[in-house]
Structure formats: C-alpha cells, structure tokens
Amino acid sequence: MGNKTRILVTGAGGFIGHHLVKRLKADGHWVRGVDIKMPEYEKSAADDFQQLDLRIWENCLEATQNIDQVYNLAADMGGIGYITAFLADISKNNILINAHMLEASKQNDVKRYLFSSSACVYAQSKQKSAEVTPLKEEDAYPADPEPGYGWEKLFAEELCRYYYHDYKFETRIVRFHNVYGPLGTYDGGKEKSPAAISRKVAKAHDGGEIEIWGDGDQTRSYMYVDDCVEGLIRLMASNHREALNLGTDEMVSINHLVDMICKIADKKLTKRHDMSKPQGVRGRNSDNTLLRKVLGWEPNMPLEKGLAITYKWISSELKKKKEVGELAEVAGD
Numbered sequence: 001m002g003n004k005t006r007i008l009v010t011g012a013g014g015f016i017g018h019h020l021v022k023r024l025k026a027d028g029h030w031v032r033g034v035d036i037k038m039p040e041y042e043k044s045a046a047d048d049f050q051q052l053d054l055r056i057w058e059n060c061l062e063a064t065q066n067i068d069q070v071y072n073l074a075a076d077m078g079g080i081g082y083i084t085a086f087l088a089d090i091s092k093n094n095i096l097i098n099a100h101m102l103e104a105s106k107q108n109d110v111k112r113y114l115f116s117s118s119a120c121v122y123a124q125s126k127q128k129s130a131e132v133t134p135l136k137e138e139d140a141y142p143a144d145p146e147p148g149y150g151w152e153k154l155f156a157e158e159l160c161r162y163y164y165h166d167y168k169f170e171t172r173i174v175r176f177h178n179v180y181g182p183l184g185t186y187d188g189g190k191e192k193s194p195a196a197i198s199r200k201v202a203k204a205h206d207g208g209e210i211e212i213w214g215d216g217d218q219t220r221s222y223m224y225v226d227d228c229v230e231g232l233i234r235l236m237a238s239n240h241r242e243a244l245n246l247g248t249d250e251m252v253s254i255n256h257l258v259d260m261i262c263k264i265a266d267k268k269l270t271k272r273h274d275m276s277k278p279q280g281v282r283g284r285n286s287d288n289t290l291l292r293k294v295l296g297w298e299p300n301m302p303l304e305k306g307l308a309i310t311y312k313w314i315s316s317e318l319k320k321k322k323e324v325g326e327l328a329e330v331a332g333d
C-alpha cells in the first residue's frame with residue numbers, strides 16, 4: 001500500500017464505476033470497490049471489493065475506512081422508463097446512500113469526495129424544444145428537475161455544498177449527460193437509449209421493424225465511458241467545488257441515433273413509434289463552456305466510433321446468449 005492514494009469507488013459493480021476502477025488501477029492507485037452487487041460482465045480490478053448495501057449507515061462507515069478519496073457513484077438508477085416509474089423508491093434509496101456516504105466520509109477524514117449528479121437536475125421548462133439551448137450549470141435553478149431521481153440528485157448536490165460550507169469538507173459535483181459504452185446494462189429495464197437501441201437492432205432481422213419510444217424527434221447528447229472516466233479524474237484533481245457538466249455537445253435525435261446504429265449493424269429496419277411510452281424531456285444538450293475552462297479538456301470520442309464499439313460488444317453478448325436475430329418487437333420495450 002505504501003504512499004499510494006487510497007481510493008473508494010462506490011457503484012463499482014455498475015457501469016461507470018467498473019470502468020473507473022480499471023482506470024484508477026492502471027494509474028497505480030490502491031482501489032476499494034463497493035456495491036450491493038458484483039460486476040456483471042467481468043471481474044473487478046479493485047484491490048478490495050466489498051459487497052455492501054450503502055443505504056445502511058454502518059456499511060458506509062466500513063466502506064470509507066482508511067480512504068483518501070471517494071467517488072460516490074452508487075445509485076438506484078436506470079433509463080427513462082425506470083426513473084419515471086419508481087419515484088418513491090429511487091428517491092428514498094438514493095437519499096439514504098448519499099446522506100450516509102457524505103457523513104461517513106467526513107467522520108473517517110476522507111480528503112476529497114466526488115458526487116455523481118445528473119443532467120436530470122436541469123429545469124424541465126428549459127428542455128421543452130428538440131432544438132434546446134445547451135444547458136449551462138446555472139440552468140438548474142429555479143429548481144424544476146425530473147421528479148424523483150432529479151430532485152434527489154439536486155438536493156444531494158446541495159448537501160455537498162452544505163458540507164463544505166459548515167465543515168470545509170472538500171466536495172466535487174459532476175453532472176453527467178448520458179453515458180454509454182461496453183459493459184453497460186443493455187436489457188432488463190434499467191438500460192439507457194444507446195444500449196436499448198443497440199440491443200433491439202442486434203436482435204432484429206435485416207428488413208424487420210424496430211420499436212422506438214415516442215416520435216424519435218427528442219434530442220440528447222451522449223458521452224463515451226472512457227471520456228467520462230477521464231473527466232471524473234480531472235474534476236477530482238481540480239479545485240472546482242460547484243457543479244460541472246460532463247458530457248458532449250454533439251446533439252442527436254433518437255431517430256438519428258437509430259439510423260447510426262442501423263448503419264453500423266448494416267441493417268435496414270422500419271421504425272415503429274410507440275407514443276404511449278415515456279420519452280423524457282423533449283431536448284437536452286450540454287453547454288461545455290465551463291467544462292473546458294475548468295478541466296482544460298472535453299470529451300472527444302466521436303459518437304459514431306463509440307457506438308460502433310458499444311454495438312459490437314452488445315451484439316457479441318447477445319450471440320453468447322443466442323438471442324440475435326429474433327424480431328425486435330419481442331424485446332418488449
């Protein structure tokens with residue numbers, strides 16, 4: 001162990017946490033991973049992996065023992081279908097994790113603590129057009145976030161600020177805009193749009209149909225997971241205590257995203273739009289002015305390239321399960 005920085009990654013059994021652990025290990029740090037579940041697709045690179053429920057206070061105290069830095073990524077979360085269906089459970093679970101993790105980190109003398117927030121904190125009234133003005137950090141106020149998940153994230157951001165205000169406890173706050181890449185959830189209801197669409201395209205026969213939630217004109221921007229990890233490490237090292245966007249400003253519609261993935265898969269599919277399904281805000285994009293200034297860098301993986309890597313991984317997973325080539329509609333979402 002020696003003089004190595006001792007880092008805790010919560011949510012290390014999940015998508016971003018798993019990638020972050022790998023990168024921190026490659027950079028030579030000592031890393032503890034904590035999650036309520038083990039990583040699904042490959043073994044964690046962490047020196048020490050503890051399976052703990054971080055809603056429970058004593059578990060947070062145990063997880064943060066002898067730790068210099070905390071990346072708190074653990075959260076009950078999923079795609080738009082999931083976060084609009086479970087308002088009470090998500091809010092309750094996440095407020096317990098975040099309140100306990102912050103206090104336990106302070107009590108155990110952690111030097112720096114990073115909280116992973118979300119673009120879901122942004123005021124819904126500022127995201128009503130597909131041609132949305134990119135969101136600047138101050139657009140989270142006056143508060144009008146996504147019900148449940150977004151309100152909890154916004155309050156947990158505030159809690160970080162209060163811990164600095166009252167105790168000078170060093171906190172960093174990142175607002176992710178959709179993150180995608182290999183080793184992310186791609187089925188079961190918690191997956192996000194690039195993974196869900198990749199799965200549906202992989203499962204469809206060439207010339208078949210693909211179901212899309214809403215009219216597909218809703219817009220988003222997407223960040224590749226390696227860029228996400230790079231941004232996290234840069235933010236932790238910075239002196240910036242206010243919330244910071246971490247995303248790309250390459251905005252695309254869902255229909256365009258589907259076209260890109262069909263092209264990668266070399267399949268021609270007819271889009272069937274299901275207007276009964278949740279589609280979230282109409283448009284969302286990241287204003288990266290502050291990000292560039294604070295981090296001296298911004299995410300740079302081209303969407304088409306990142307999607308090709310992600311699609312290849314998801315279709316190979318489905319091949320292992322022998323699920324490729326069924327009709328897309330069978331997927332049921």
Ligand SMILES: NC(=O)c1ccc[n+]([C@@H]2O[C@H](COP(=O)([O-])OP(=O)(O)OC[C@H]3O[C@@H](n4cnc5c(N)ncnc54)[C@H](O)[C@@H]3O)[C@@H](O)[C@H]2O)c1
Nearest residue numbers: 011013014015016035036053054073074075118176178179
């Ligand atoms: N992926 C994105 O596009 C995105 C966008 C905005 C914000 N975020 C935030 O980034 C963080 C990481 O997201 P992700 O995409 O890796 O999601 P993920 O669901 O893959 O990872 C979250 C992990 O937290 C764990 N967890 C949930 N409840 C727990 C508990 N009670 N105790 C311990 N662990 C628990 C889950 O088991 C999961 O492995 C989350 O805080 C999420 O809200 C992600």
